Amino acid sequence: MSKNLDFVKFDKVDKSYDGKVLVVKDLNLDIAEGEFITMLGPSGSGKTTCLMMLAGFETPTNGEIYLDKNPISNIPPHKRGIGMVFQNYALFPHMTVYENLAFPLKVRKFQKDEIDKKVDKALSMVSLSGFEHRMPGQLSGGQQQRVAVARSLVFDPQLVLMDEPLGALDKNLRESMQYEIKHIHESIGVTVVYVTHDQSEALTMSNRIAVFNDGKVQQLSSPDKLYEEPVNSFVAEFIGENNTFAGQVTNMSAKECKVKLNDGTEIVANPISVKSNGDKTTVSLRPERALINTKEKMDNNFKGKIEEVIYHGDHTRVRLDLLGNKEFILKVPNSSANMDIKMGNLINVSWNSHDARALDPK
Amino acid sequence: MSSETGKILTTDGIPLEVSLKKAERKNKIKAFLLVAPLLLFLLITYIFPIGDMLMRSVDDKMVTEMLPKTFKSMEKWDGKELPSEEVFESFYLDFQKLVEEKRDGKLSTQLNYTKNGFKSILKKLRRKAKNFEEGNYKEQIMAVHQRWADVEYWRAIQRRAPAYTSQKYLKGIDMYKNEEGNIVSVEEDRRIHRILWLRTLEIAFFVTLLCFLMAYPIAHLLATLPMKYSNLLMICVLLPFWTSLLVRTASWMILLQQQGVVNDFFVMIGLVADDSRPEMMFNKTGTYVAMTQILLPFMVLPLYSVMKTISPSLMRAGKSLGGTPFVAFWKVYFPLTIPGIGAGCLLVFILAIGYYITPALVGGASGTLISNQIAFHMKSTLDWSFASAMGLMLLAGVLAIYWVYNKLVGVDNIKLG
Numbered sequence: 170m171s172k173n174l175d176f177v178k179f180d181k182v183d184k185s186y187d188g189k190v191l192v193v194k195d196l197n198l199d200i201a202e203g204e205f206i207t208m209l210g211p212s213g214s215g216k217t218t219c220l221m222m223l224a225g226f227e228t229p230t231n232g233e234i235y236l237d238k239n240p241i242s243n244i245p246p247h248k249r250g251i252g253m254v255f256q257n258y259a260l261f262p263h264m265t266v267y268e269n270l271a272f273p274l275k276v277r278k279f280q281k282d283e284i285d286k287k288v289d290k291a292l293s294m295v296s297l298s299g300f301e302h303r304m305p306g307q308l309s310g311g312q313q314q315r316v317a318v319a320r321s322l323v324f325d326p327q328l329v330l331m332d333e334p335l336g337a338l339d340k341n342l343r344e345s346m347q348y349e350i351k352h353i354h355e356s357i358g359v360t361v362v363y364v365t366h367d368q369s370e371a372l373t374m375s376n377r378i379a380v381f382n383d384g385k386v387q388q389l390s391s392p393d394k395l396y397e398e399p400v401n402s403f404v405a406e407f408i409g410e411n412n413t414f415a416g417q418v419t420n421m422s423a424k425e426c427k428v429k430l431n432d433g434t435e436i437v438a439n440p441i442s443v444k445s446n447g448d449k450t451t452v453s454l455r456p457e458r459a460l461i462n463t464k465e466k467m468d469n470n471f472k473g474k475i476e477e478v479i480y481h482g483d484h485t486r487v488r489l490d491l492l493g494n495k496e497f498i499l500k501v502p503n504s505s506a507n508m509d510i511k512m513g514n515l516i517n518v519s520w521n522s523h524d525a526r527a528l529d530p531k
Numbered sequence: 532m533s534s535e536t537g538k539i540l541t542t543d544g545i546p547l548e549v550s551l552k553k554a555e556r557k558n559k560i561k562a563f564l565l566v567a568p569l570l571l572f573l574l575i576t577y578i579f580p581i582g583d584m585l586m587r588s589v590d591d592k593m594v595t596e597m598l599p600k601t602f603k604s605m606e607k608w609d610g611k612e613l614p615s616e617e618v619f620e621s622f623y624l625d626f627q628k629l630v631e632e633k634r635d636g637k638l639s640t641q642l643n644y645t646k647n648g649f650k651s652i653l654k655k656l657r658r659k660a661k662n663f664e665e666g667n668y669k670e671q672i673m674a675v676h677q678r679w680a681d682v683e684y685w686r687a688i689q690r691r692a693p694a695y696t697s698q699k700y701l702k703g704i705d706m707y708k709n710e711e712g713n714i715v716s717v718e719e720d721r722r723i724h725r726i727l728w729l730r731t732l733e734i735a736f737f738v739t740l741l742c743f744l745m746a747y748p749i750a751h752l753l754a755t756l757p758m759k760y761s762n763l764l765m766i767c768v769l770l771p772f773w774t775s776l777l778v779r780t781a782s783w784m785i786l787l788q789q790q791g792v793v794n795d796f797f798v799m800i801g802l803v804a805d806d807s808r809p810e811m812m813f814n815k816t817g818t819y820v821a822m823t824q825i826l827l828p829f830m831v832l833p834l835y836s837v838m839k840t841i842s843p844s845l846m847r848a849g850k851s852l853g854g855t856p857f858v859a860f861w862k863v864y865f866p867l868t869i870p871g872i873g874a875g876c877l878l879v880f881i882l883a884i885g886y887y888i889t890p891a892l893v894g895g896a897s898g899t900l901i902s903n904q905i906a907f908h909m910k911s912t913l914d915w916s917f918a919s920a921m922g923l924m925l926l927a928g929v930l931a932i933y934w935v936y937n938k939l940v941g942v943d944n945i946k947l948g
Contacts, residue, residue, distance in 0.1 A: 226847055226851075247850045247853050247854055250853065253848065253851040253852075255848055257842065259844040259845050259848035261848070261849075261862075262867065272852055273852035273853045
């Protein structure tokens with residue numbers, strides 16, 4: 170049986186709440202069966218609206234959403250059979266954990282012993298066996314979260330939506346829950362659409378990430394591609410740390426281009442979204458791709474003055490004044506070779522033109 | 532752990548408990564002083580009047596104090612035959628004293644409550660007693676009127692001896708203590724209070740039900756509408772609060788009377804014929820309509836405050852898990868509103884059970900409640916002890932309802948906001 174590559178399909182979906190502003194603009198998105206896809210974006214970027222349209226709590230203003238090839242715009246939420254984990258869990262506070270989990274089974278008219286079996290299985294999946302008779306109020310945030318996940322999976326839906334499910338947890342718990350959700354996804358093979366504004370969450374969990382901004386998908390690709398090869402400056406800025414240089418293209422060729430910066434120096438960059446000489450551009454460079462005092466041969470070599478040194482234990486963050494950019498960040502691994510990093514020193518910084526991506530101007 | 536399980540000491544060697552108490556005493560005193568004015572106010576305006584009402588309702592000292600000697604000498608009387616000369620003599624002395632103080636009228640009223648026929652024979656006794664000779668009062672008094680020789684009347688006097696009585700309470704439920712001392716109901720056609728009690732309960736119950744049915748959707752709308760609409764709606768709900776109760780009741784009179792707006796409208800749309808306009812006022816209908824409207828905010832507000840706290844994502848969760856909108860409402864939303872329903876119903880029911888002005892104005896004969904009867908005895912018959920007794924019975928009823936409610940729902944579950 171081949172995998173269904175457009176298990177969920179957003180087809181030219183627009184959404185407006187007030188008839189004046191489009192919250193989602195011309196969204197086309199295919200989600201494959203069994204995939205873990207994350208909608209990532211700042212608040213107000215339209216990602217939650219997309220999720221709500223998929224769940225059936227909002228209707229698309231234009232376009233259609235297909236679930237397993239069937240249009241679903243006219244199907245009410247309770248008939249879509251989609252599991253959902255809400256931002257604040259939305260556990261029913263007047264029901265025990267067991268009753269919460271049994272709710273979707275009871276409305277589907279399952280037999281009592283079958284319900285018991287399924288609830289047991291779902292609870293053991295999130296390692297909460299024995300908590301059946303607790304009230305949600307008696308559980309910690311992390312436990313409530315797991316109950317919510319178990320509840321969204323207990324009726325074996327093919328698709329589960331998660332709306333910033335880890336937003337209310339503290340950092341450590343959030344990280345362990347990330348792995349737990351990822352493992353559950355891997356073991357049962359359900360399709361997950363996950364919404365978050367936390368990029369590290371998105372990077373660790375997803376098969377693919379759709380970066381939303383301004384109602385549009387800016388880039389849809391795997392986490393590594395998203396980080397290494399951002400297609401525009403919004404994605405480069407939003408995912409991970411980023412050093413930027415603004416300038417103008419002077420010498421364009423197929424594999425590299427020269428960019429004249431505002432202070433007059435020229436750097437060599439990798440042309441991504443610039444087409445010809447004279448184009449304005451923003452060059453983006455990941456902090457870890459620039460090296461100091463390296464012996465490797467690289468085609469960009471400049472001197473920068475150290476403005477600030479922040480000690481992080483395993484690495485040191487260094488802020489440089491380089492080529493007119495006073496916010497140039499470097500990550501220097503903590504090793505004895507790098508002892509001369511002091512405020513005010515001048516150091517050599519080098520990078521490969523391949524890693525300096527000339528993107529659209531901001 | 533060491534064997535030192537005794538008291539924990541502070542670094543200065545004072546036991547921790549003592550030290551803690553000392554540290555908290557000042558705060559406790561401050562807190563008490565802060566609430567003291569309110570406590571005093573409650574004591575004066577609430578506890579004392581209720582205590583006074585309680586005393587008044589069982590107080591029967593009036594006659595006891597007017598005839599002290601008589602009752603003293605009656606202690607030895609077995610009540611089977613006419614009392615002895617001693618009783619007659621002390622009655623004469625007590626009565627003469629009352630005549631001098633001009634209080635004999637009150638005595639005759641009081642004794643007449645107990646047994647009809649005392650008024651005239653006391654009047655006669657008063658006239659004749661001026662010419663009584665000393666000694667042999669039994670003969671002289673019996674000569675005034677034949678009833679004075681009837682042992683029943685003396686027994687009636689004796690029944691007023693105790694300083695406290697429960698007869699007002701019995702009267703409140705149409706019962707009395709007969710001459711043999713048994714508690715019996717009054718004749719069927721004279722039972723008015725029981726009907727009133729039942730009617731009060733019935734009207735309070737249905738008003739509560741009507742309020743609940745109307746308030747639930749309103750409160751839900753208030754809780755879910757966007758702010759700019761819900762504020763407007765909230766003003767509409769609260770508007771009645773800002774108008775005088777009398778004005779509201781009077782406007783219902785304008786609306787509901789036979790030539791009133793509502794009837795005119797019914798005739799206009801052809802619902803009723805012009806010559807058979809229904810009576811909607813001065814009966815139960817009027818009481819129901821007006822009371823429901825007036826008490827509605829008391830149901831809306833607690834419901835609203837509870838619904839406001841219910842996250843909309845719960846209903847969504849219910850639906851996304853496969854519940855139809857009705858199932859999601861019934862299994863998820865409704866159970867969460869029970870604290871508000873409890874608070875609203877209790878509030879409305881308790882207010883309704885003691886409602887006074889509205890039933891008095893629009894209730895007519897079939898729409899008046901027990902509180903109107905209480906007012907009647909306070910203002911018209913001046914039988915304050917009876918009014919007090921009925922007031923306390925009402926209070927006891929409310930407390931009983933509160934108790935039952937607590938058993939069923941639990942007072943901790945009430946949420947007023």
